[in-house]
Amino acid sequence: MQNFDVVVIGAGPGGYVAAIRSAQLGFKTAVIEREFLGGVCLNVGCIPSKAMITATHLLHKAQHNFKDMGLNIKGNIDVDMKQLVKWKQSVCDKMSGGVSQLLKGNSVTVLKGEAEFKNSKEITVKSSTGTESVQAKYFIIATGSRPIEIPGFKFDEKDIVSSTGALAWDQIPKRVVTIGGGYIGLEISSYLRKLGCEVTVVEAQASLLAGVVDPECAQVVTRKLDKSGVKIMYGAKAKGQKKGKDAYEVTVEINGKDEVIKADKILVTVGRRPNGDQANLKAAGIAVDERGFVKVDAQRRTNVANIFAIGDIAGQPMLAHKASHEGVLVAEVIKGHNRVYDAKTVPAVVFTDPEIAAAGMTEAEAKAKGFTDLKIAKFPFGANGRAVSMMETEGFVKMIADAKTNILLGVHIVGPEASNLISEAVLAIEMGARLEDVALSIHPHPTLGEAMMEGAEATLGHAIHIIQKPLTSASKSAHA
Incomplete structure (x- = not known):
């Protein structure tokens, strides 16, 4: 029998972060993982897919843009798919190895195996070497989700x-x-x-x-x-x-x-479904809803006082960065810090071509919440010097603000590096910034980030680098 202060079940982006923060706060901590450190995101999801997207984006530029730039490649570019997959895997291995070092450096015990609750204070961990019992004062469930399988299309993960x-x-x-x-x-x-x-x-x-x-x-x-x-x-x-x-x-x-x-x-x-049917949660008396999500409160505490749940298992949005945020939060709640989950926005990114990124409300969501008088405008990347120099001019920055106060309610970006640009919008929304706060903040030139400043100017009705129709009403959009 091993005893810990905190045991985290699942070493994905929520679980390993929760374990590290718990250890930093002085708790004797263990994390249990049945597959690989870093979870789905790091090993077979977010990270490897972005590696493949990056490689093919470069391939596309070489095939379609280089000639216009005067960069002539003689012959075709051959894709060595086996080498590409090998490189992709090296990225994952490097990141997973980093997680291992972080856990070790913070004195977190890593237990390999499948965890199942016996009761609210004890679990069993089954591995290839046998079964052991583990007790803890607190448990953090971070068991994630899995792909939804539809009738007639059983996964063989080959074809x-x-x-x-x-x-x-x-x-x-x-x-x-x-x-x-x-x-x-x-x-x-x-x-x-x-x-x-x-x-x-x-x-x-x-x-x-x-x-x-x-x-x-x-x-x-x-x-x-x-x-x-x-x-x-x-x-x-x-x-x-x-x-x-x-x-x-x-x-x-x-x-x-x-x-x-x-x-x-x-x-x-x-889509993906939460793993609420795993780890024998019923034995601990943990409440799970009809969709498979573990029911939690604002501190991510379940109906069992010493057990918490974070990440995909704890509800939408099922995003890695939300899980990591909750992981830190729960560790600090256990320590006694006065914290609750109160994020104004959880940013979302779609790594298509071009990228899409969003923070805050859409126009429909803003109106549904009672913001009937809105200022909305877009600033196109076609008018951004950096985007033009990159030959990536599709898309825009779209801003939505309360017309009465100019408080920023939502930012939606489609275009180059949208995934990086959205963080400024997250900070602005969390701080309750107004359009003027963004518009009057000097952004460096020439950068894609200028589109944020220009987007705020456009939403105020006086864009500089696009010819803009005058705002006839605060509730109408100001489009180029």
Whole structure:
């Protein structure tokens, strides 16, 4: 029997952060992980997908932009997929190794195996070497989520795959059908297309990323996908598949009629489900809702006083950075700090081409919360010198503010480096900044960040670097 002050179940971006902070605060801490340190995000999700996206973005620029820049490459660029996957894995291994060193450096005990609750004070850890019991004063559940599997498309992670399998292909498939036009499916589909793969996206909704991002941002990405040759089927439902002589035959229902699409690989990305049915939570008396999420309060405490839950298992949004934030929060709550989860916004990023990033409310959300008088405007990257020099001018910065106070309510970016630019918006919204605060802050030139300043100027109605129609009413948009 091992005894600890704090035991964290799951070493993903929520769990390992919770363990490190707990140890920093003086607790004897252990983290239990059944697969790999860093979890899904670091090993088979966020990090490897961004490595592949980065590589194919460079490939695309070399194939399509270099000649205009006077950079002539003789012959074709050959893609060594095995080497690309090897490099991608080296990135993951480096990051996972870093997590291991951080845990070791903070004196966190790492236990390999599958954790199951016996009661609210004790768990068992099963591994290849046997089973041991572990007791703790406090437990933090950070067991994450898994891909949703749909009928007729059982994962083998070779031909019918989740994102995990798709990121491991060491040969470029000729034809791929992606079921689900959400952010995971579109990110992978985008880089597969740049590798020369024929991609068909089967989307049940009438548009891509519906309800996920600002509709105008989604339109920019949709146009780029269309231009790149990705075929998108809207209002479509994948009904089943069978292995044909030379390919899989995927049956898709669209407009009441069945259509068969041939594919070498099938990627299913229809969402993720929380792992609320694992770790024998019932034995500890932990309440789980009908969707599989563990019920938590503002301190991420479950209905059992000494047990907390963070990350995907604790509810939407199911994002790594939200999990990390909660990990620090819970460790400090256990220590006795006066903290609750009170983030005004959790930023979201879609690493498509171009990128989409958002913080705060959309126009529809602002109106639903009673902000009926709004100032809304966009500043295009086509008017930004840095974007022009990068040959990446698609997209814009869109700002939404309360017309009565000019307080910033939402920022939506589609364009180059949107993922990096959004952090300024997060800080502004958290601090209750007004449009003037952003507009009057001097931004360095020439940078993409200037689009934030110019976006605020445009929303105030006096943009400098675009010809803007005068604002006739504070509730109307000021578009270029």
